[in-house]
Amino acid sequence: LTTLLLVCMLVPPLSTQLELNTARPSYAYQFVEFLKQRTLMAQAIAEEAKPAAALSINSTPRTPHNLVIITLESVGALATSLYNPALPDVTPFLNELAQTSWMAQQAYTVTPHTSKALVAINCGQQPYPRHPIFESTYGLDAPCLPQLLKQQGFRTAFFQSPTEHFENRRELVKRLGFDEFFPGDDMNRDGFQLANYFGYEDNIMLPPSENWLRQQKAPFFAFYLTGTTHHPYWVPERYGFREFVKNDPERNRYLNAVHYLDQFTRNLIAQYKQAGQYEN
Numbered sequence: 001l002t003t004l005l006l007v008c009m010l011v012p013p014l015s016t017q018l019e020l021n022t023a024r025p026s027y028a029y030q031f032v033e034f035l036k037q038r039t040l041m042a043q044a045i046a047e048e049a050k051p052a053a054a055l056s057i058n059s060t061p062r063t064p065h066n067l068v069i070i071t072l073e074s075v076g077a078l079a080t081s082l083y084n085p086a087l088p089d090v091t092p093f094l095n096e097l098a099q100t101s102w103m104a105q106q107a108y109t110v111t112p113h114t115s116k117a118l119v120a121i122n123c124g125q126q127p128y129p130r131h132p133i134f135e136s137t138y139g140l141d142a143p144c145l146p147q148l149l150k151q152q153g154f155r156t157a158f159f160q161s162p163t164e165h166f167e168n169r170r171e172l173v174k175r176l177g178f179d180e181f182f183p184g185d186d187m188n189r190d191g192f193q194l195a196n197y198f199g200y201e202d203n204i205m206l207p208p209s210e211n212w213l214r215q216q217k218a219p220f221f222a223f224y225l226t227g228t229t230h231h232p233y234w235v236p237e238r239y240g241f242r243e244f245v246k247n248d249p250e251r252n253r254y255l256n257a258v259h260y261l262d263q264f265t266r267n268l269i270a271q272y273k274q275a276g277q278y279e280n
Helices: 002-010 016-020 029-035 043-050 090-096 114-123 133-137 145-150 166-176 202-213 249-274
Strands: 065-069 155-162 180-182 194-196 220-225
Touching: 002 043, 065 114, 065 194, 065 249, 090 249, 114 133, 114 145, 114 166, 114 220, 145 155, 145 166, 145 220, 155 202, 166 180, 180 202, 202 220, 202 249
Parallel strands: 065 220, 155 180, 155 220
Antiparallel strands: none
């Protein structure tokens, strides 16, 4: 079995579609998935992947609040000061925000994969558990939050600093139901630093976000997906570099990236305040 797995790791991918959807392709993983399809496990997985019942939103006579979701890429709870007292200086703004906010004491992601987590967050249902992002190709059986809010008169927009080309993100955002998509590829890169092999630092989203915010008259739903905390953690130099832990260079790079996201969140909320949108 060991010899067989080693050979599989050296041969071309079993599926070109899988190759397109993998940041760092694991041929051993693909081989195991191939075997699963020929076992009863495939039937069990299919049962888990059944879509949830269609949801709806009841309209209300009052003026609705705007909805904003900021998703911090690859940030574990213990990498923040909120959940880890041993790192008090990593996310000082989130700590400050938590003093006047609701904060979940225990929260878990449905799946540790960004594209699939986007489905869970926006649609309230379990994403397809296998690796290809089928939702970006075949869509979903039930309307997701952006579509439901559009029925109530909301404008919707999805901002991300990473490239749109990885895992067919533009099509996934469209399938989720967002009106507008602002990927890092379409943003002005002048003065911003490359953060990883997916795109530039997250402050690149601030100018298009500000421009979009000032145009909004109706209630809106804005979704922000960050990317600076994705491996290999190239933190913008102008923010400096701090030693949060001893004798662990890579973890320090990661924690500095988390610290950068804390500052990005501060900048984004300041933008909402300046645009007169924060109170609603």
